[in-house]
Amino acid sequence: MKTKLLSIIFVINLIFGNALSIEPDVFVQSTVNRASKLLSENISKEKKIEELKLIAKDTVDIQGIGFYTLGGVRKNLSDSDKEKYSKLFQEYFLKSFSSRLAEYTNPEIDVFSKEKLNKNYTIVNSTLKATSERPEIKIDWRIYTKNPEKPLIRDLIIEGLSLARTQKEEFASVLNSNDGDINALFKTLEEFSNQ
Amino acid sequence: MLKKIILIAITTLALIINVHASSDGELLLKKNNPNEVSECWEGFNRASFALNQGLDKVLFKPVASVYRTLPTPIKSGVSNSLDNLSNLVTIPNNILQGEFSKAGVNTGRFVINTTIGILGLIDVATYLGFEEYVKEDYGQTLAVHGSGPGCYIVLPVLGPSTARDTVASITNFVGGDAWYNITVNNDTQYFSDFDYYASKVTSGVDFRAKNYDSIDNLEKNSIDFYASVKSLYLQDRQQKILNAKTIVNTQDDSDWEEIEN
Numbered sequence: 001m002k003t004k005l006l007s008i009i010f011v012i013n014l015i016f017g018n019a020l021s022i023e024p025d026v027f028v029q030s031t032v033n034r035a036s037k038l039l040s041e042n043i044s045k046e047k048k049i050e051e052l053k054l055i056a057k058d059t060v061d062i063q064g065i066g067f068y069t070l071g072g073v074r075k076n077l078s079d080s081d082k083e084k085y086s087k088l089f090q091e092y093f094l095k096s097f098s099s100r101l102a103e104y105t106n107p108e109i110d111v112f113s114k115e116k117l118n119k120n121y122t123i124v125n126s127t128l129k130a131t132s133e134r135p136e137i138k139i140d141w142r143i144y145t146k147n148p149e150k151p152l153i154r155d156l157i158i159e160g161l162s163l164a165r166t167q168k169e170e171f172a173s174v175l176n177s178n179d180g181d182i183n184a185l186f187k188t189l190e191e192f193s194n195q
Numbered sequence: 196m197l198k199k200i201i202l203i204a205i206t207t208l209a210l211i212i213n214v215h216a217s218s219d220g221e222l223l224l225k226k227n228n229p230n231e232v233s234e235c236w237e238g239f240n241r242a243s244f245a246l247n248q249g250l251d252k253v254l255f256k257p258v259a260s261v262y263r264t265l266p267t268p269i270k271s272g273v274s275n276s277l278d279n280l281s282n283l284v285t286i287p288n289n290i291l292q293g294e295f296s297k298a299g300v301n302t303g304r305f306v307i308n309t310t311i312g313i314l315g316l317i318d319v320a321t322y323l324g325f326e327e328y329v330k331e332d333y334g335q336t337l338a339v340h341g342s343g344p345g346c347y348i349v350l351p352v353l354g355p356s357t358a359r360d361t362v363a364s365i366t367n368f369v370g371g372d373a374w375y376n377i378t379v380n381n382d383t384q385y386f387s388d389f390d391y392y393a394s395k396v397t398s399g400v401d402f403r404a405k406n407y408d409s410i411d412n413l414e415k416n417s418i419d420f421y422a423s424v425k426s427l428y429l430q431d432r433q434q435k436i437l438n439a440k441t442i443v444n445t446q447d448d449s450d451w452e453e454i455e456n
Contacts, residue, residue: 064454096416103412121451133263135405142451154451158409160434166426169229173422188418 021148024122028141029111031059031153032126036107045102052098060097061144061152062090068154069168073175073182081182088186091193109139120146123157226343227436229429232357235346243349244421250352251403259403270404272316277398279308279315281330283373288331292339300326329438333371334360338436347425355428 038051056062066089067074077085108129115123122143130136142155142164155164171185178184234240262270282305289298304320312319321328337359338344345358356364367375377383378391403410417423433439 068451068454092418100412100416103408132267134408146455154454160439161427161430165229165430166423169426170417170419170422173419173425177419192418 022151023114024141024143024145024151025111025114025124027059027143027151028124028126028153029109031055032107032109032111035101036109039101039104039107048102049098052101053094056094056097059153060093061154062093064144064152064154065093065164065167066090068164069171071168071172073180077182084186085182088189088193092189095193120144121154122151226341227338227429227433229426229433232344232429233346236348240347240349241421243351244424246351247349247354255399255403256407258400259407262400263404263407270401273397274401274405275308275312275318276315277394277401278318278328278330279305279312280374280394282328284333284367284371285329285331287371288333288336291333291336292331294331297329301328304328330435332360333363333366334432335436337363344429344432347429355424357429357432360432 034055035052038048038055041048063086066086069089070077070085074082109126110129111124111126113125115125117123122145124141124143126139126141128137128139138159140157140160141153142157142162144152144154155162157163174185174188175182282301286298286301286305289295289301304325307320307323307325308315308318311317334357342359344360348356348358348361350356350361366372368380370376370380374394375391378386379388413423413427414420
């Protein structure tokens, strides 16, 4: 009886466990479709930016990217500085992300393959179709899959160049120019967000 | 006098580069990691970067904005013929890196595209199924043979580079680039200096036009545009040196593994 019960629980778990998890490539394609649909709509740029921010909050691991971007400095930050940084980074990221995307109208992205790196990460491969003004662009997505039911984007790799890594080195440069003073970085992020 | 200056420059830069006899993939990856490239001349580099930004605003960007409105077949033709010309540097570097089969393929590509492809305007070789063309240069060859990048440098007009790549590029002017030899170095009746410099300027405009929105977008959304360009340039060089197809080959995943949510 006990064995039967365990078998039933196992089968139910197998069926519903898989049903709830979202494949990273399906997640990327659906996210892209959401963004494309929004960008092709006949609404103001400001409205598009607001909607893009909502999509980003839902699909991007902004806090994770923020701490990655900070590099080794994050290990020495106080809890209050970490909290302040997370808040400032989110504002910076959403502004930067949405204003970058809002420039595109109806971008066509095709997801064509994926590569599982480990249980936490999968790289999804896609291409942004060429237009008359620019060639085709290869875009890879680093998807954080620790919670398979809620995959999140952690990096965009455009033609092999990682945006998160670029951002990390940019932040390191700001810190280096100011003798590692985190308040200088806070000020820079605030200025960017208030522009 | 000019020879003396060049010799002093080569010697100085060569001393900055750490040259080793040989290398393996892992060492190559580590040596060319953007984090490992020293920032020795930041003041000069930032000044040079500002100059290049000024030149871009008054020259390259306006020309590129007109160029990108040309019909696609014209832009593709220009891009194809510039790629075809670059074979003249790629092929000797394939050989110097011991990639003899690639040298053979690229030679075939060059012959077919120059003749049937009408001076490289049409990439017939790709239609015929030749493998994807990948550019190589003397900087990449030095790297493959174990030379570290040395310091990061922003050259006036020419843009980002490293000490190793700057030294290596001198090879182009002392016989390493057949296109330079038949246009500038030797007085042939078919080509002139103008052809060489025009091809280089067109190459710059073609690059700027292809990346028109991306560069503008990056500048607008950077908190330190100089650092962004440096990072992108060094990531790109690392990939080219390793001939890496994916970021997984060049990025240290341990950085990501530490970030838990």
